[in-house]
Amino acid sequence: MGTSKWVPTVCYQCKAECSILARVEDGKVKEIRGNPKSHGKVCVKGMSGPATQYNSDRLLYPLKRVGKRGEGKFERISWDEALDTITKKLKELKNRGEAHKLTASFFPHSITDPKWRFLNAYGGFINTALPHCDSAKIVAFLRTVGGVPNHHIPPAWFTMPKGGIMILAGRHAFGGLDNAAVPRDILDAKERGAKLVVLDPIFTPDAAKADQWIPIKPGGDTAFFLGMTQHIIAKNLYNKEFVDNWVRDGDFAKLKKWIADKTPEAMSKICGVEPAVIKKLAVECAKAPAVGVDSFKGIMLGQALDWGHAWNIFLAVTGNYDNPGGQPLPELTPMAPVAPGPGGPDLHELGFHRTGPNRTVFDKYGFIMEPTWYEAQAIRDDSLKVLITSECNPALTEMGQSGWQEAVTMKDSKGKYKLELLVSIELMHSETSKFADIVLPDKSYFERWELLYMPWWYNFGHGIALRQPVVEAPGECRHSNEVFIELGKRLAPEYFKFKDDLEYYDTQLAGLGLSVKKLQDMGGLWSPGTMGFYKYRAGGFGTPSKKVHLHWEDLAGAPAYQDWPRPGTAPEYEENVKEFPFILLSYRSIYHTGSGQWSHNNPHLRDSVSGMHENHLLINTATARKLGIADGDLVMVEAPNGGKVRIAARLSEGIRPDCVGMHHGFGSTIGRVATQGKGVSDNLLVPDAGATLQWQDVVAGEAHVSTRVRIGK
Numbered sequence: 001m002g003t004s005k006w007v008p009t010v011c012y013q014c015k016a017e018c019s020i021l022a023r024v025e026d027g028k029v030k031e032i033r034g035n036p037k038s039h040g041k042v043c044v045k046g047m048s049g050p051a052t053q054y055n056s057d058r059l060l061y062p063l064k065r066v067g068k069r070g071e072g073k074f075e076r077i078s079w080d081e082a083l084d085t086i087t088k089k090l091k092e093l094k095n096r097g098e099a100h101k102l103t104a105s106f107f108p109h110s111i112t113d114p115k116w117r118f119l120n121a122y123g124g125f126i127n128t129a130l131p132h133c134d135s136a137k138i139v140a141f142l143r144t145v146g147g148v149p150n151h152h153i154p155p156a157w158f159t160m161p162k163g164g165i166m167i168l169a170g171r172h173a174f175g176g177l178d179n180a181a182v183p184r185d186i187l188d189a190k191e192r193g194a195k196l197v198v199l200d201p202i203f204t205p206d207a208a209k210a211d212q213w214i215p216i217k218p219g220g221d222t223a224f225f226l227g228m229t230q231h232i233i234a235k236n237l238y239n240k241e242f243v244d245n246w247v248r249d250g251d252f253a254k255l256k257k258w259i260a261d262k263t264p265e266a267m268s269k270i271c272g273v274e275p276a277v278i279k280k281l282a283v284e285c286a287k288a289p290a291v292g293v294d295s296f297k298g299i300m301l302g303q304a305l306d307w308g309h310a311w312n313i314f315l316a317v318t319g320n321y322d323n324p325g326g327q328p329l330p331e332l333t334p335m336a337p338v339a340p341g342p343g344g345p346d347l348h349e350l351g352f353h354r355t356g357p358n359r360t361v362f363d364k365y366g367f368i369m370e371p372t373w374y375e376a377q378a379i380r381d382d383s384l385k386v387l388i389t390s391e392c393n394p395a396l397t398e399m400g401q402s403g404w405q406e407a408v409t410m411k412d413s414k415g416k417y418k419l420e421l422l423v424s425i426e427l428m429h430s431e432t433s434k435f436a437d438i439v440l441p442d443k444s445y446f447e448r449w450e451l452l453y454m455p456w457w458y459n460f461g462h463g464i465a466l467r468q469p470v471v472e473a474p475g476e477c478r479h480s481n482e483v484f485i486e487l488g489k490r491l492a493p494e495y496f497k498f499k500d501d502l503e504y505y506d507t508q509l510a511g512l513g514l515s516v517k518k519l520q521d522m523g524g525l526w527s528p529g530t531m532g533f534y535k536y537r538a539g540g541f542g543t544p545s546k547k548v549h550l551h552w553e554d555l556a557g558a559p560a561y562q563d564w565p566r567p568g569t570a571p572e573y574e575e576n577v578k579e580f581p582f583i584l585l586s587y588r589s590i591y592h593t594g595s596g597q598w599s600h601n602n603p604h605l606r607d608s609v610s611g612m613h614e615n616h617l618l619i620n621t622a623t624a625r626k627l628g629i630a631d632g633d634l635v636m637v638e639a640p641n642g643g644k645v646r647i648a649a650r651l652s653e654g655i656r657p658d659c660v661g662m663h664h665g666f667g668s669t670i671g672r673v674a675t676q677g678k679g680v681s682d683n684l685l686v687p688d689a690g691a692t693l694q695w696q697d698v699v700a701g702e703a704h705v706s707t708r709v710r711i712g713k
């Protein structure tokens with residue numbers, strides 16, 4: 001009999017990073033559970049972690065490309081050769097004065113992730129899968145309350161009082177998990193007497209559990225919330241105490257004037273919801289002890305910054321910031337800095353945001369943009385020469401995937417690849433690594449140390465978490481953080497004087513009087529002890545005036561935005577209506593994460609009984625009847641970008657007749673399990689961000705995830 005023990009660590013079968021316990025027996029991970037010290041939940045993907053861990057497709061050694069880019073032919077090399085090749089190219093780039101032509105695209109697990117430190121020290125850019133999906137949400141919160149905003153977190157539903165209202169507006173919280181505990185927290189709040197309202201063109205699992213489902217028109221959320229806010233103000237039901245004390249002087253009067261004609265009747269024409277429904281919910285919200293709003297995909301639909309702005313105006317007028325059940329404003333854990341700290345490169349000076357068309361009009365903004373689009377664009381105009389990807393899959397998972405694949409194989413007049421070096425750090429070969437020059441085998445989340453701290457954990461009651469190795473890594477796997485620290489020692493040694501990742505984390509933890517060892521002994525979680533509501537009452541908000549800024553006067557007359565939220569829907573919904581009569585919506589399933597190998601190449605999650613094997617085209621029954629389509633028929637879906645896919649139809653009453661739906665993430669052409677499953681990639685249809693620049697700047701909602709389509713047999 002071997003020994004068996006439960007070790008606390010952090011799941012990474014998706015980017016929610018829930019605290020888990022891993023049962024280790026005879027040096028192998030056998031079973032996963034939620035960690036009772038932190039919400040105690042794990043989802044089906046989390047439970048399937050061992051099937052990713054022991055997948056026979058795991059990369060074990062560094063590889064170099066021997067065929068053409070994209071051909072997928074590789075040969076084993078040593079770590080020395082791999083690191084020497086990367087170092088040599090990066091030295092050459094720096095000597096040419098082009099350090100800023102390095103971009104690394106990765107998921108930062110903390111805001112001082114060693115990978116990010118390397119980029120700042122070397123002079124390259126991070127271009128991340130972390131906040132691009134809701135950069136507009138972040139920008140909107142920063143502009144209005146100057147606070148660390150709600151990214152990848154719902155309101156803390158477990159604090160929602162009786163009589164409170166939970167609004168999911170373009171948020172599929174029961175499938176697109178941001179913590180495995182969220183669905184339970186929502187249902188518990190309902191038990192306590194809170195109300196759940198779901199705004200979604202599709203009757204999602206969330207809608208099925210809701211007190212009220214509002215099948216809003218795609219892109220209608222801004223209009224819907226402006227209509228509610230107008231009604232609340234007109235009926236004098238706004239939170240006077242909050243507005244008088246905490247909204248910047250003059251802003252409310254300006255809002256009152258500007259919003260006067262955004263009546264529920266006027267907004268109804270845009271969002272397709274009856275005025276009476278808007279009014280009733282508005283009054284309920286004004287009277288409720290707390291209202292929490294969550295949106296994710298709702299904010300990725302072309303009018304994202306407008307929606308983020310309208311969302312914040314609604315929260316301010318109803319006084320729902322930093323209250324139990326409302327919008328938390330998390331604080332960062334006070335970690336100690338590792339000195340000397342490298343500053344980052346100047347985004348604007350170096351042209352990061354001015355890649356592509358209309359580059360000069362974006363001067364007023366500064367944020368991270370959709371990686372796939374940015375990369376393709378920057379390769380074409382020679383402003384990206386070295387790309388390192390880790391924990392992301394731009395060749396498949398992102399809008400404009402075809403453009404990316406084309407760009408990385410593009411050659412200059414001398415017949416050389418325009419992108420001089422492409423490095424992919426992965427667990428298993430992915431669509432992206434197939435194009436790489438060098439592929440590096442990462443350690444999995446069961447094999448590495450990682451210090452995780454991000455503001456949103458605060459919403460789950462802790463500030464930092466420790467990921468620790470519970471088993472040995474196979475082959476020659478090395479953690480990406482170790483790789484970047486090694487590159488730092490070679491290329492910017494003044495910033496990498498510490499010995500290794502553990503010493504780096506120890507230095508940071510000293511700010512809390514902790515060390516990795518102490519944190520490990522504590523069970524791997526550090527908690528601030530309380531949610532700390534109404535923090536603004538002590539020191540005000542994080543804005544220059546210390547109050548809430550409803551009016552964004554600096555954006556008045558800006559080319560891609562204005563000072564108040566525009567209620568209309570994005571042009572991509574208004575154009576090509578006749579030729580492409582349906583709006584295609586994409587959404588997640590509980591079984592899969594993005595398009596990546598971690599779930600799509602996992603036999604449990606790809607099984608048609610325990611998981612999900614293929615995707616379908618969800619189509620309204622009445623619409624299908626008109627088109628002569630029966631359940632299971634193969635249909636052709638075509639988009640204005642020329643993309644075409646063939647997919648089986650699934651008929652349902654639970655979708656608006658003017659929309660069709662498709663699970664996001666399928667279409668992998670690599671991996672033993674992945675290639676046996678069926679399904680298609682929605683991103684063959686969804687255009688890249690560049691296609692919609694005329695409407696919204698790249699700062700905000702650049703990651704459009706829908707398009708108009710037509711359906712044929």
Ligand SMILES: Nc1nc2c(c(=O)[nH]1)N[C@H]1C(S)=C(S)[C@@H](COP(=O)(O)OP(=O)(O)OC[C@H]3O[C@@H](n4cnc5c(=O)[nH]c(N)nc54)[C@H](O)[C@@H]3O)O[C@H]1N2
Pocket residue numbers: 014015133168169170171172173175176177178199200201202204216217218219220221295296297298301585586587588589590591592593594
């Ligand atoms: N299982 C799983 N969980 C995940 C992920 C994953 O891949 N798999 N990914 C994580 C990531 S990176 C993210 S960003 C989040 C995403 O979280 P969500 O955005 O909540 O996830 P989706 O499933 O894409 O949900 C989109 C929903 O918005 C609806 N919708 C589309 N257009 C509109 C609109 O205009 N208005 C409104 N009101 N609704 C609209 C769609 O019908 C769909 O139900 O999930 C995270 N969690």
Ligand SMILES: Nc1nc2c(c(=O)[nH]1)N[C@H]1C(S)=C(S)[C@@H](COP(=O)(O)OP(=O)(O)OC[C@H]3O[C@@H](n4cnc5c(=O)[nH]c(N)nc54)[C@H](O)[C@@H]3O)O[C@H]1N2
Pocket residue numbers: 012129130133297390391392393394397398399425426427428430442443444445480586587593594595596597598599664682683686703705706
């Ligand atoms: N049409 C459409 N497109 C979308 C969306 C949509 O809703 N619809 N959603 C968008 C959103 S919100 C986002 S955030 C992006 C996400 O886009 P990506 O960040 O590119 O996400 P994934 O597809 O999950 O790719 C993650 C990759 O990391 C790998 N991986 C997993 N664990 C590890 C590890 O420990 N180490 C390393 N090195 N690699 C690992 C996985 O195998 C996988 O290949 O997609 C966007 N694309």
Ligand code: SF4
Pocket residue numbers: 011012013014015016017018041042043044045046047177178179180
């Ligand atoms: S939501 Fe599921 S897969 Fe994602 S981190 Fe949590 S348990 Fe793991």
Ligand SMILES: [Mo]
Pocket residue numbers: 129133134
């Ligand atoms: Mo995302």
